[in-house]
Amino acid sequence: MIKLDRRNFIKGAGAGGATCALATMLPGSLAALEKEPLKAVGKEVASICEMCSTRCPISARVVDGKNVFITGNKEAKSFGGKVCARGGAGHSLLYDPQRIVNPLKRVGERGEGKWAEISWDEAYKMMATNLNRIKREHGPEAVAFSSKKGSLSGHFFHLAKAFGSPNTFTHGSLCPGAYVIAAKSMFGTKLKRDLGNSEYIINFGHNIYEGINMSETRGMMKAQSERGAKLVVFEPRFSVVADKADEWHAVRPGTDVAVALALCHVLITDKLYDQAFVERYVVGFEAFAAEVKAYTPEWAEGITDVKAKDIRRIAHELAAAAPHAVVDFGHRATFTTEEFDMRRAIFAANVLIGNIERKGGLYLGKKAKTYNKFAGETVAPKLAKPGVEGMPKPTAKRIDQMDKQYTMVWKNGGVYQSILAATLEAKPYQLRGWVMSRTNPMQTMTDRAKVLAALKKMEFVAVCDVYISETAAYADLILPESTYLERDEEIADKSGKNPAYYVRQRVVETIGNTKPSWQIFKEVGDALGLSKFYPWANMETLQLAQMNRDDKALRHIKEKGYVSYGKPLMLREPSMVAKFTDTYANARTPDDDGTYASALKFKTPSGKIELSSAAVEAFAPGRGVIRYRDAPLKRADELYFIQGKVAVHTNGATHNVPILANLMADNAVWIHPLTAGRLGISHGDAIRLTSSVGSETSYAMVTPGIRQDTVFAYMGFGSKNKELIRASGKGLHCGNLLPDSTAPVVGMNLHTTGVKVEKV
Amino acid sequence: MSKRYVMVHDENKCIGCQACNVACRSENGTPEGVTRLQVRVEGPFGQAPNLHFKYHRVSCQQCEDAPCVKVCPTGAAYVGEDGIVTIKEDKCVGCMYCVAACPYKVRFVNPETKATDKCNFCKDTRLARGELPACVTVCPTNALTFGDANEPDSEVAKLLNTKPSYQDKIHLGTKPRIYRIPTKRGGIES
Numbered sequence: 001m002i003k004l005d006r007r008n009f010i011k012g013a014g015a016g017g018a019t020c021a022l023a024t025m026l027p028g029s030l031a032a033l034e035k036e037p038l039k040a041v042g043k044e045v046a047s048i049c050e051m052c053s054t055r056c057p058i059s060a061r062v063v064d065g066k067n068v069f070i071t072g073n074k075e076a077k078s079f080g081g082k083v084c085a086r087g088g089a090g091h092s093l094l095y096d097p098q099r100i101v102n103p104l105k106r107v108g109e110r111g112e113g114k115w116a117e118i119s120w121d122e123a124y125k126m127m128a129t130n131l132n133r134i135k136r137e138h139g140p141e142a143v144a145f146s147s148k149k150g151s152l153s154g155h156f157f158h159l160a161k162a163f164g165s166p167n168t169f170t171h172g173s174l175c176p177g178a179y180v181i182a183a184k185s186m187f188g189t190k191l192k193r194d195l196g197n198s199e200y201i202i203n204f205g206h207n208i209y210e211g212i213n214m215s216e217t218r219g220m221m222k223a224q225s226e227r228g229a230k231l232v233v234f235e236p237r238f239s240v241v242a243d244k245a246d247e248w249h250a251v252r253p254g255t256d257v258a259v260a261l262a263l264c265h266v267l268i269t270d271k272l273y274d275q276a277f278v279e280r281y282v283v284g285f286e287a288f289a290a291e292v293k294a295y296t297p298e299w300a301e302g303i304t305d306v307k308a309k310d311i312r313r314i315a316h317e318l319a320a321a322a323p324h325a326v327v328d329f330g331h332r333a334t335f336t337t338e339e340f341d342m343r344r345a346i347f348a349a350n351v352l353i354g355n356i357e358r359k360g361g362l363y364l365g366k367k368a369k370t371y372n373k374f375a376g377e378t379v380a381p382k383l384a385k386p387g388v389e390g391m392p393k394p395t396a397k398r399i400d401q402m403d404k405q406y407t408m409v410w411k412n413g414g415v416y417q418s419i420l421a422a423t424l425e426a427k428p429y430q431l432r433g434w435v436m437s438r439t440n441p442m443q444t445m446t447d448r449a450k451v452l453a454a455l456k457k458m459e460f461v462a463v464c465d466v467y468i469s470e471t472a473a474y475a476d477l478i479l480p481e482s483t484y485l486e487r488d489e490e491i492a493d494k495s496g497k498n499p500a501y502y503v504r505q506r507v508v509e510t511i512g513n514t515k516p517s518w519q520i521f522k523e524v525g526d527a528l529g530l531s532k533f534y535p536w537a538n539m540e541t542l543q544l545a546q547m548n549r550d551d552k553a554l555r556h557i558k559e560k561g562y563v564s565y566g567k568p569l570m571l572r573e574p575s576m577v578a579k580f581t582d583t584y585a586n587a588r589t590p591d592d593d594g595t596y597a598s599a600l601k602f603k604t605p606s607g608k609i610e611l612s613s614a615a616v617e618a619f620a621p622g623r624g625v626i627r628y629r630d631a632p633l634k635r636a637d638e639l640y641f642i643q644g645k646v647a648v649h650t651n652g653a654t655h656n657v658p659i660l661a662n663l664m665a666d667n668a669v670w671i672h673p674l675t676a677g678r679l680g681i682s683h684g685d686a687i688r689l690t691s692s693v694g695s696e697t698s699y700a701m702v703t704p705g706i707r708q709d710t711v712f713a714y715m716g717f718g719s720k721n722k723e724l725i726r727a728s729g730k731g732l733h734c735g736n737l738l739p740d741s742t743a744p745v746v747g748m749n750l751h752t753t754g755v756k757v758e759k760v
Numbered sequence: 761m762s763k764r765y766v767m768v769h770d771e772n773k774c775i776g777c778q779a780c781n782v783a784c785r786s787e788n789g790t791p792e793g794v795t796r797l798q799v800r801v802e803g804p805f806g807q808a809p810n811l812h813f814k815y816h817r818v819s820c821q822q823c824e825d826a827p828c829v830k831v832c833p834t835g836a837a838y839v840g841e842d843g844i845v846t847i848k849e850d851k852c853v854g855c856m857y858c859v860a861a862c863p864y865k866v867r868f869v870n871p872e873t874k875a876t877d878k879c880n881f882c883k884d885t886r887l888a889r890g891e892l893p894a895c896v897t898v899c900p901t902n903a904l905t906f907g908d909a910n911e912p913d914s915e916v917a918k919l920l921n922t923k924p925s926y927q928d929k930i931h932l933g934t935k936p937r938i939y940r941i942p943t944k945r946g947g948i949e950s
Contacts, residue, residue, distance in 0.1 A: 069786045071898050082900045088782035209775040214900060217775075221901040225773055238804055240775050243813045250809065647777035659785060662792060663778055705804045705811055 026468065026723060028104045028117045028480070030512060031097030037065030038094075039509040046073050046561020048492065048504040050484035051086035051093070051657075052650040053150060053171075056214045057494075057562040058083055060090070060485065060507040067091040068485060068507060075562040076494075076502070078196070078215040085648045085663065086212075090485055092659035094508065098725055099466055100480040101512025110456055111474045113722055120515070124527035126477050127435075130460035131163065131528060134433045140164030141396035143433035143460075144419050146441070151489045151504060155518040156437045156464075158388075159525055162533040166394035167431070172413025174444050175651075178333030178746040181408050182343035185616050186351075188603030191362045192496060193326055194570070195219035198229050198360035200321035202263075202314065204256040204346065205235035206330040209244055211645035213331070223360070230321075232314055234259055234306065236642055237670060237712045238705030247310075250707050253640040254336035254633045254752045255304040259311060260327070260345035261628055262300035265292045266315035267352045274322065274354030281600065282351060284612025287625045295628060305707075322353035324360030332645070334751035337743045338631045345626055351609055357572040357600055366569055368499040374596065376586030380499035380565035381553050383491060386545040388533050402428040405620040406747045415747035417445050420740060423454040433460040437517055438481070442470035443652030443716055446738035446749050447693050464517050467656055473721035482514040488539045489518065491546050491557060497568035497576075503543070503557055518542075571596040620745050634754025639675065640710040641689065641755040643734050651716040655727035666731030668701035670712040671757065676702045681759050689755040691737040697760055698732035711757060763842050764910040765822070765881055767896070768919050770941040773903035774815035776801035780895030780904065787885055787894035794868045796820070796879040797895055812943055815903075820845065820866050820879040821928065821936030828858035828867060836875070844883050849875040863932050881906065909937075 025031045040062035049058045049070070057073035059081075068091035074081035093099065103123040108114030118126075134142050145160035146169040147153040157168045172180070183191050195201060196219030208217045223229035224244065233245035234256055242248040251259060267273045268289050278285050297308035297315075318325050327349040333339050347362075355361025368380035399422040400406050400415035409415055419434070419441075421427040434455070445451050455461055455474040463472040464479040472478050489504040515523075522534045536542050547554045557563050567583060570576050574594040581587045591598050604610045617624025634640050648663045649655055655665075669687060681687055683702040688695060689711065696718065706712055717731030734751075741750040776799050784790065784797045797819040804811035826845045828837045836851035837858050852875035859867045859876060870877035882893040891897065896904040907914040916939075919925075925939040 063787065063789070066789060067786055069783070069894070071783070080900075080902070081897070083779060083783070083898050084900055085778040085782040088779055088786055088898055091786060209901075210777070212775075212777060212900060217900055218902075221773060221775075238808075238811050240801075240813070243804070243811070244772075244775070248809050248811070647775065647779075648782075658792065659782055663781065703804065704808045 026098060026100070027115050028100050028102035028478075029097060030095070030099045030101050033101065033512055038062050038068070039065075041506050041508060045505055045507045046075070046559075047507060048151070048484070048489075048502055049083065049087045049090065050504075051090060051654060053148065054213045055150060055492075056083065056087060057502050058087060059561065062508060068094065072214065073561045075560050075564075076500075077564070078218065078496070080214070080218050082214055082218065084212045084214065086650055086654055086660060089654075089657055089659040090483070093466065093654075093657045094483050094485050094511070096656065096658055098656060098723070099483070100468060100478060101514050103480060103513070104468075104478040106476045110461075110476070111721070113473065115478075120513070120523070123477060123479060124523055127462060127524050128527040128529075130476075131433060131435070134459060135164065138430070138432055139396060141167055141394065141429070142431055143167070143435060144169065144399075144422075144431050145435050146170070146416060146419070146439050147437040148439050149413060151492060152437065152517045155521045158533070159521045159530075161391055161394070162525055162530040163528060164392050164394055166396055166398045168414065169416040169419065170413030171416065171439060171444065173409065173416045173742075173747045174749045175332050175334065177409065177412055178339035178743065178748045179329045179331075179343040180412050181746045182340060182347055183329070184408060184412075185613050186344060186347050186604070186610050187364075189364055191329075191347075192365055193328060193362055194360055194497075195326065195328070196222045197227070198223045198324060198326045199227060200318055200325035201229055201231045202318060202327040202349075203231060203233045203241060203245070204251075204260070204328065204330055205233070205239070205335070205644075206328045207235070207239045207241040207644055208331075209240040210647045211331060212647055230317065236640070236707045236710045237644065238703075239644060249306045249310065252303065252305050252707070253642050253710055254631060256335060257338050257342035257345050258295070258300040258303040258628060259306055260342065260349055261292055261295040261626070262297045262311045263315045263318065263327070263349050264288075264345060264352060265295045266297060266312050267319060267349065268292060270316070272316065272319035273352035277354030277356075278352070281356070281602075281609050282611050283606045283608045284610050284625070287612040288348065291625050291627055318349070319353060323355040323358035325353060326350060326355055326361050332751070333746070334748050336631045336633065336752060337741060337750055338629055339743045339748045340623065340745040341626050341628070348611055348626060351611060356609070357570045359570060359573050359576075363497060363570050365495050366498055367493060367495045368565070371495075371499050371566060371569065374569065374580070374588050374599070375566065375584040376588065377584060379584070381547060381550065383493060383501070383546050384548050386536065386542065388535060391533060396429075399428055399431070400747065405623070405745050407619040408745070409747040415742060416441070417740060417742060417749050418747075420445075420447070420450050420454050423457050424450065432458060434458050435462045436471065437464040437521075440469045440471045440652040442474070443719065443733075443735055446735055446751070447740035448733060448736040449694060450740050451735070464520060468721065468723035469652070470719045470721045470724065473723055479520050480512075480514045481517045481520065482510050486510045486514070487516040489516070490539070490542055491554075494562070497570060498564060498566040500562065500564040501557055502562040505558060505561070571600050616745070623745055633752045638754030638756055640707075641691065641737055641753050642710060642712050643715040643751055644712065646714040649714070649716055653716070655716055655719065656724040658726065661726035665726065667698060667714040667717040669698050669732065669757075670701050670703050670706045672706050672708040672710075673702050673704060675708050676700060679757055679759065681757070686760045688758050688760045689732065689737055690758075691739065691753050691755045693739045694736040696732040696736055711755065762910065763908045764937070765842065765844060765906070766909045766916050766920075766937040766939060767822070767881070767893070768905040768916050768925065768939045768941065769817045770903045770905070771815045771943045772941060773901045774799060774817075775901055775903075776813070776815050777900060779898045779900055783894040783898040784879070787882060791870065791872050794870065794877070796877065814943065817938065817940070818864070818866060819938070821864050821934065821938045822881065824935035824937060825933055827861040827863065827934065831857040831861040833857065840883070842883070844880055846880040846883055847876055847878070849873050852876055863929055863934065864936075
């Protein structure tokens with residue numbers, strides 16, 4: 001470990017308080033340390049990326065003690081040993097002089113940018129004093145805990161639980177939540193898509209050629225280039241995925257649900273649907289069929305601008321390719337307030353073509369327990385969950401559970417933005433403290449002004465991050481986490497059609513005074529007097545407990561980094577079942593048709609796919625059956641404002657990473673030539689966008705690759721805190737234009753709104 | 761037979777994600793502000809809805825008749841036994857004749873070494889270790905293929921024999937060894 005040498009700190013940091021106004025060098029940043037060669041842990045280390053939330057398996061090698069060459073881990077076949085630009089830039093984050101490597105406390109006003117370095121002991125004391133005071137005076141529920149979902153949110157939420165607060169949140173309601181909740185309401189579980197084996201793919205703006213998810217990106221490219229699959233894209237903007245498609249339909253923003261319903265209408269009306277499948281596996285078909293009767297392609301054309309004859313033709317093509325075809329349920333699910341029915345309508349189209357557990361369709365993940373049961377032997381070890389006994393049960397209700405319609409949301413990360421009303425209006429009760437880990441709501445939650453007001457109103461805010469993010473800038477205390485290249489973590493489940501595990505391992509020795517967040521939150525627990533809930537000593541003991549103390553199996557996973565067990569299995573695919581039964585002598589006997597179709601059960605109240613749901617009707621009256629509802633997203637005199645992902649950045653997280661910031665530092669606004677012409681705007685002109693909540697300036701990119709009634713910008717730019725020196729003030733801040741709005745049932749934040757555009 | 765290393769860039773499979781660009785920087789320690797390799801996403805061209813982007817790889821073309829080598833007064837820019845155009849840093853005097861002579865505008869002065877620099881197919885690093893160039897190694901969609909075109913069974917030879925391809929600015933007689941498989945609008949041509 002590099003020693004912290006006080007003499008190496010810049011003069012401006014001062015000896016006593018180590019405070020300074022923000023200049024070129026931040027106190028507590030890596031720049032304040034003397035640069036020393038990276039110390040590699042091994043020659044080539046298999047690990048897990050963290051430059052976005054896909055968390056691809058990687059392999060990393062230190063080059064000349066200066067940087068790290070990162071590529072994909074070849075053990076993970078569907079990832080192909082590949083890595084994207086963000087993944088390849090991990091060392092740029094590791095060695096960014098602006099990364100925070102020492103705990104910091106605020107010494108000026110909140111957000112003023114005055115920081116002092118403190119010891120971990122002092123940081124923990126601050127946590128204990130503040131959190132325990134709020135708990136004593138107002139109850140533990142007055143503190144909200146929010147975190148990026150993933151490897152370490154478990155440790156973070158364990159702290160929340162031990163502390164006694166029910167108010168835990170992930171990024172879910174700001175991005176992917178709706179499709180997960182839609183899937184759970186219909187299938188009782190999440191579903192995965194088998195893009196690589198598909199022959200016909202319908203895609204509603206799921207831009208996996210820019211928002212790269214390595215195995216899916218590769219899967220779709222494989223389907224397109226090797227299988228000749230047809231790709232049909234509905235998206236208001238000409239994205240890279242639209243470019244690679246056979247057909248691009250510039251659908252009106254937020255109206256995708258009408259296209260999906262019209263596809264279902266044609267599948268049912270023209271009797272193209274898989275009647276045997278529906279008969280066997282589906283309840284609620286009649287109610288759904290009665291509802292979609294009115295949703296003709298002609299009706300949809302009026303709403304979506306997609307031609308009726310195209311919708312009809314596409315439905316027929318989809319059915320012809322079934323069951324090796326898929327309607328992609330997307331990722332970012334914040335297009336409309338009708339997200340619940342949009343994602344359900346997409347799933348319904350998949351159900352109608354009977355692609356569940358078929359190649360090229362949708363399938364249920366096969367973890368060790370399920371897989372071993374089918375195989376009749378232990379093919380994959382089961383991961384043990386080292387539980388802690390006697391965890392306190394929170395007495396208070398979650399702030400997002402007063403409204404029954406959000407019943408399904410809390411298990412999926414909660415309605416994150418409900419923190420705003422709870423803090424600003426005490427609805428349903430007052431929040432007073434906010435602890436965050438690797439989450440940046442100032443960028444990713446809508447209505448920046450409200451988020452800012454909420455942060456300022458809090459009595460105590462603590463943020464664990466690698467940078468002084470736009471959110472961390474308003475904290476009282478910053479807990480610096482080690483980068484993923486410096487951390488060891490638990491074994492993670494990566495099962496797909498067969499079980500698989502992988503593990504994050506440190507590649508270089510820790511630089512500076514950072515810690516992995518599992519350790520930070522264990523030590524915070526100690527400081528809060530909650531030690532009894534942390535019976536493990538370190539990560540090694542946790543990993544061993546996961547593997548039921550099987551040291552050999554653990555070493556195997558660590559050596560390979562990624563281990564897959566058995567052969568891919570889809571229950572209704574005869575060829576796969578045949579290979580499976582050939583491999584495992586004691587495997588379950590197939591049905592007469594050579595499949596495991598009779599074993600396909602769903603964790604819904606009926607045990608079947610619930611195309612219409614009585615359970616949903618009970619907690620959200622009127623919502624049991626999938627239905628179209630108008631969702632006004634802008635005023636007549638406004639343009640739609642939509643956003644999307646770019647391949648070189650991760651929303652709200654990577655914009656200060658040097659290599660990535662150099663590749664793309666700001667976000668131009670895409671505007672159609674005719675729209676630009678009417679507004680007197682030329683390519684490159686500075687323009688202002690004004691919405692109901694905010695105003696932002698950027699510059700125009702005049703392009704035919706966008707609808708005339710729509711403007712687009714890539715998300716995550718325009719940070720307003722001065723600590724992110726490379727990102728600050730560059731480009732347009734999307735969250736500052738989007739109003740605070742929450743979709744029914746799924747609790748999603750809304751990312752489509754109306755704006756007025758003018759030249760400045 | 762001598763080696764003839766070539767690279768094939770399939771513009772159908774390329775998604776312009778810059779994974780190649782970043783991997784190149786990591787492997788070759790390319791300093792900020794200069795680049796050996798990037799893919800420019802140009803366009804869209806055409807009439808909506810029949811638009812298309814062009815995915816344009818910008819890097820040394822490894823010309824068989826390289827203008828940079830011809831103009832170099834010191835022999836710093838040279839063709840190795842493997843046919844790869846590369847640079848002897850200690851012989852470079854920084855006259856920048858090669859930078860001016862390159863019709864593809866891909867040579868630059870490295871601000872750290874003060875010598876000219878550009879893509880050399882990772883000759884000293886990855887090729888020396890028997891590995892593929894960094895860009896090829898990481899490319900998410902397998903859009904890049906590298907190998908010896910004189911080897912009939914090589915992947916590059918097979919690709920060039922079966923797919924239409926083009927090279928940039930061949931009228932200059934430079935004989936570039938970066939081949940490009942052009943985009944076929946409307947789906948991915950396999």
